[in-house]
Amino acid sequence: MKLLKKPKILLAIILFGTLGIVGLAGGALGDAFGLGFLGAPIAALQLPAEPITSKPNIGSFHITNTMITTWATIVILLVMSFFATRKIKEVPSGFQNLFEVVIEYFQKLGVGVSGKRSAQFIPLVITIFLFIVLANWIGILPGFGTIGWIETPHEAIHHAEKKDKELSKVTLNIFDGSGNVGVLGFGSVSETVTAEEWEHDHDIVEDGKQAGILIPFLRSANTDINTTLAIALVAMFFVHFWALRSLGFFAHAKKYINIKQGPIWFAVGILELISEIARVISFTFRLFGNIFAGEVLLVAMAFLIPIIGIMPFLGIELFVGLVQAYIFSMLTLVFASVAGAAHDEH
Amino acid sequence: MEGDVASLGAGIAMGVGALGPGIGIGILAAGAMQSIGRNPEAVGLIQQNMILAIAFTEAIAIYALVVAIIIKFV
Numbered sequence: 298m299k300l301l302k303k304p305k306i307l308l309a310i311i312l313f314g315t316l317g318i319v320g321l322a323g324g325a326l327g328d329a330f331g332l333g334f335l336g337a338p339i340a341a342l343q344l345p346a347e348p349i350t351s352k353p354n355i356g357s358f359h360i361t362n363t364m365i366t367t368w369a370t371i372v373i374l375l376v377m378s379f380f381a382t383r384k385i386k387e388v389p390s391g392f393q394n395l396f397e398v399v400i401e402y403f404q405k406l407g408v409g410v411s412g413k414r415s416a417q418f419i420p421l422v423i424t425i426f427l428f429i430v431l432a433n434w435i436g437i438l439p440g441f442g443t444i445g446w447i448e449t450p451h452e453a454i455h456h457a458e459k460k461d462k463e464l465s466k467v468t469l470n471i472f473d474g475s476g477n478v479g480v481l482g483f484g485s486v487s488e489t490v491t492a493e494e495w496e497h498d499h500d501i502v503e504d505g506k507q508a509g510i511l512i513p514f515l516r517s518a519n520t521d522i523n524t525t526l527a528i529a530l531v532a533m534f535f536v537h538f539w540a541l542r543s544l545g546f547f548a549h550a551k552k553y554i555n556i557k558q559g560p561i562w563f564a565v566g567i568l569e570l571i572s573e574i575a576r577v578i579s580f581t582f583r584l585f586g587n588i589f590a591g592e593v594l595l596v597a598m599a600f601l602i603p604i605i606g607i608m609p610f611l612g613i614e615l616f617v618g619l620v621q622a623y624i625f626s627m628l629t630l631v632f633a634s635v636a637g638a639a640h641d642e643h
Numbered sequence: 644m645e646g647d648v649a650s651l652g653a654g655i656a657m658g659v660g661a662l663g664p665g666i667g668i669g670i671l672a673a674g675a676m677q678s679i680g681r682n683p684e685a686v687g688l689i690q691q692n693m694i695l696a697i698a699f700t701e702a703i704a705i706y707a708l709v710v711a712i713i714i715k716f717v
Contacts (some may be wrong), residue, residue, distance in 0.1 A: 344716055406691075579702050586705030589712070624698040631695070 313605060320604035337481035338470050340442055340511060346521040347512045351452055362514055363521035366441075370432045370518055399423060406627065411634030414543065418633045420534055424533055425528060426626035429519065433588055433618025436517025437611055442541040442596065445513035447472055447479045453510045454496065469508040481511055519588040522581060529580035532629040533573065540636035549636075576632065580625065587621050655717040660707020667700040 310594045349358030381392035389397050403422035403423050407415030435441075450469055468491055472479040518524050540549050551557075553573075591614045598606045676692040679686055 342716065344712065454648055560686075582709050583698070583702040583705050586702075586709045590705070593712070620694070620698075624694070627695060628698070 308612075311345065316605045317602075320602045320606060324601050324603045324606070327599060337600070338468070340481065340513070340596050341468075341610035342596060344589075346516060346523070349446065349512075349514055351446075351448065361521070362445075362512075362516040363518050363524060366432065366515055367524060370428060370435060373435070374427060374431055384628065396407060399427065399485055403626070403630075407630060410630055411637070413632065415630070417539060418630055421532070422626045422630045423631075424594075425532060426622050426631060428621055429528070429584065429622035432518035432524075433622065436520070436588070437614050441515045441517060442513045442592070444478070444480050444515070445511045446477050447507065448512050450496075450508050469510060470554040471506050471508050472511075473506055479509075479511060480541075487502065515589055517592055520592050521585050522585050523582045526577075526583040528584070528625070529577045532580065532625070533632070535575050536629065536636050537573075537631045539633055543637045580628070584621055584625055587617055591617055649714055653711040656714060657707055657711040660710070661704050664700045664704035668697050668702075671700065673697050 312630045321471055322330075346361035346363040348354075348361050349365065350359070354360045377392055378396070381396045385393060397531045400419075400423060402637045403419055403426065404415070407419045407422070411418070453469065470481060472481075537549075591610075595610055595614065598610050671693060675689050678689050682689075
């Protein structure tokens with residue numbers, strides 16, 4: 298027990314212990330005992346990205362919250378790159394140093410995987426890595442998924458009826474005030490009302506409050522299948538582009554439509570063609586599944602144990618974001634180097 | 644039965660879908676540990692290839708997760 302005598306460790310244990318108990322009591326578990334003073338009802342999660350305004354923005358096209366996050370990521374990357382390349386020094390420091398670490402690592406990896414041809418692959422690989430890692434890490438910042446605009450119950454019921462959902466299953470949260478923008482407030486864990494109840498009796502919501510569903514303004518970019526599909530399509534397009542450029546059209550097509558070596562190799566060629574499509578799907582869903590599951594996990598943990606429940610999962614999210622970016626870019630590199638290699642003799 | 648069949652389906656999809664990749668990643672990591680034990684110099688190479696292989700197997704579990712989420716939320 299000598300460890301407990303050191304004041305810093307004792308202080309840390311007491312701090313986390315109290316935060317833990319306060320969090321447990323204040324969250325959803327405590328709400329069952331009537332104590333939910335810190336929590337908020339679970340955020341409405343849905344698979345497709347949500348638009349940021351109720352009316353369409355350009356023609357009939359909605360700008361979604363993942364689009365805004367993607368643009369923000371791009372702007373941040375551009376600003377960082379600008380500062381990194383402004384005054385290039387022989388002995389780097391600051392942003393230049395950071396970028397040099399990444400670039401050197403991938404150059405070494407590229408040379409290890411495919412030798413001299415890696416120079417044409419590396420820019421795309423590093424771009425994919427930097428974009429995905431930054432997009433994942435930005436998605437953990439506070440404000441993502443918690444601040445948003447309030448969808449009025451009319452619209453919520455309209456959407457639910459379009460999808461044939463039962464109205465007793467649509468829960469509306471209750472917000473203070475009457476503005477358009479809201480946050481899920483403290484202590485509002487059980488302040489929810491189902492849409493059916495609201496329809497029966499509009500006065501179930503007290504004066505000065507309004508019912509609605511919170512639609513966040515910001516959502517992590519890779520939780521949208523469109524983003525991950527776009528990155529996957531670009532990656533596989535370039536893999537084939539580089540292979541065509543280095544091998545020529547017929548040598549590359551012969552790998553997939555393999556007439557000369559007999560019927561079994563023809564079937565193998567067709568399977569390879571199918572596996573190219575499977576790679577696009579696999580890229581998309583690997584990244585999407587990891588990041589979306591992380592977001593759902595964070596929302597669920599923040600709902601259950603408000604203050605400290607989310608801390609270990611934020612750490613996991615940091616790690617998973619980095620690993621998924623690394624895996625995506627490394628797989629692109631490996632596929633590019635394999636596709637560009639000449640067809641082996643069987 | 645309380646709740647609807649969709650929740651049950653989502654639970655079973657994820658549960659059964661995590662069995663295979665779990666065992667697969669265990670076998671991969673065991674192989675990697677053994678080869679690191681035999682040849683400590685090649686740690687970097689083994690680690691990189693292990694992570695690549697684990698990414699492939701974990702993707703299968705992620706497919707199951709996506710199916711579960713789609714069943715539950717869509």
